[in-house]
Amino acid sequence: MIQLEGVTKEYAGGTMAVDHLTLEAPSGEITVLVGPSGCGKTTSLRMINRMIEPTSGRILIDGQDTARVPAARLRRDIGYVIQHAGLFPHRTVLHNVMTVPRLNGWGKARAESRAHEVLELVGLPGDLAQRYPAQLSGGQQQRVGVARALASDPSVMLMDEPFSAVDPIAREGLQDDILALQAELGTTIVLVTHDIDEAIKLGHRVAVLRQGGLLAQFSSPADLLAHPADDFVADFVGKDRGYRALSFQTAPVPVHPEETVAMGQPLGAREEEWLLAVDEQMRPQGWVRPAEVGGAPVAREHLHRAGTVAHVDGPLRTLLDAALSSPSGRGVTVREGALAGTVRAEEVLTAIQRAPRPSGATIQAAEPR
Numbered sequence: 001m002i003q004l005e006g007v008t009k010e011y012a013g014g015t016m017a018v019d020h021l022t023l024e025a026p027s028g029e030i031t032v033l034v035g036p037s038g039c040g041k042t043t044s045l046r047m048i049n050r051m052i053e054p055t056s057g058r059i060l061i062d063g064q065d066t067a068r069v070p071a072a073r074l075r076r077d078i079g080y081v082i083q084h085a086g087l088f089p090h091r092t093v094l095h096n097v098m099t100v101p102r103l104n105g106w107g108k109a110r111a112e113s114r115a116h117e118v119l120e121l122v123g124l125p126g127d128l129a130q131r132y133p134a135q136l137s138g139g140q141q142q143r144v145g146v147a148r149a150l151a152s153d154p155s156v157m158l159m160d161e162p163f164s165a166v167d168p169i170a171r172e173g174l175q176d177d178i179l180a181l182q183a184e185l186g187t188t189i190v191l192v193t194h195d196i197d198e199a200i201k202l203g204h205r206v207a208v209l210r211q212g213g214l215l216a217q218f219s220s221p222a223d224l225l226a227h228p229a230d231d232f233v234a235d236f237v238g239k240d241r242g243y244r245a246l247s248f249q250t251a252p253v254p255v256h257p258e259e260t261v262a263m264g265q266p267l268g269a270r271e272e273e274w275l276l277a278v279d280e281q282m283r284p285q286g287w288v289r290p291a292e293v294g295g296a297p298v299a300r301e302h303l304h305r306a307g308t309v310a311h312v313d314g315p316l317r318t319l320l321d322a323a324l325s326s327p328s329g330r331g332v333t334v335r336e337g338a339l340a341g342t343v344r345a346e347e348v349l350t351a352i353q354r355a356p357r358p359s360g361a362t363i364q365a366a367e368p369r
């Protein structure tokens with residue numbers, strides 16, 4: 001666990017970057033620091049590995065006061081990932097990743113085999129290991145940055161805007177992979193972002209900071225959406241809060257059997273306006289309109305793919321979205337990839353109305369000082 005106890009940073013010149021910040025980042029969880037530009041997120045993060053020394057207050061990692069650990073040693077035990085990856089441009093991917101294990105005194109062979117292991121862990125093909133950073137895409141560079149931070153198997157990882165320099169699609173993939181990696185490895189992560197959606201997606205807990213380095217709210221993402229502590233947090237969390245909160249709610253929703261047609265199967269004369277096409281493994285492929293297909297076998301060009309597909313036990317948001325986006329009005333749900341049945345928007349709404357609201361238990365609200 002990482003504990004910040006009344007941590008303050010006042011820069012020379014009098015800027016109060018962080019003001020009596022107290023919070024706990026539990027072991028094995030992702031704690032996100034989020035807030036507008038200049039609210040002290042990076043300063044807070046860098047005080048954890050002593051790249052910046054606090055003016056006052058204490059930071060403890062697993063009960064040990066970091067001020068008593070030599071800064072260089074502390075930093076070697078803490079993975080650190082930054083925007084644009086911060087890779088050494090004149091070293092190959094492999095040598096970039098080997099850096100910290102080598103600094104920790106590992107032999108070359110051991111460091112190299114560990115580097116290959118973590119590169120695979122972050123989903124990079126082995127043939128990239130001999131390239132230089134400039135020969136990689138932005139998303140690949142970020143993956144190397146994560147691999148480098150993981151190489152010495154740190155129990156704590158600090159990530160400063162790790163995905164903000166990559167395009168939205170690569171970013172989503174990186175976010176999903178970090179969630180999976182964190183769940184697998186149990187690393188304690190503190191992550192800084194200015195993007196509230198990223199904070200809500202990645203954080204087990206989210207600390208919202210405001211100008212002057214003050215903690216505005218420290219909550220689970222669900223509570224942040226359902227119970228913003230004040231107008232600042234409500235504005236920052238943004239629009240569609242009610243809808244987005246459904247990402248964290250599950251409830252039983254009636255699932256109806258859905259008649260299907262197999263790809264390649266001739267349709268013949270059919271009454272239905274829409275039919276769901278599936279492959280041999282019963283995986284949904286898209287909706288077809290028999291009137292458009294005529295009697296022909298169902299082919300790719302007949303598919304309408306507008307509808308999203310939800311996991312049958314997934315959050316209410318994905319179930320509602322599946323129903324609302326489906327051209328037939330019947331939301332497709334799957335279990336292990338195969339069709340489970342379809343859901344109706346009005347029945348999802350009934351489930352939403354019956355589901356209990358998030359409790360509103362803010363972990364820690366702003367304290368009047």
Ligand SMILES: Nc1ncnc2c1ncn2[C@@H]1O[C@H](COP(=O)(O)OP(=O)(O)OP(=O)(O)O)[C@@H](O)[C@H]1O
Nearest residue numbers: 011012015017036037038039040041042043044194
């Ligand atoms: N070395 C420094 N000397 C003086 N002031 C600084 C220094 N570094 C940061 N600051 C100031 O401290 C405040 C907090 O900066 P910090 O970089 O921690 O904010 P941030 O929330 O990470 O911002 P951003 O999202 O823009 O990166 C800002 O007002 C900034 O100008």
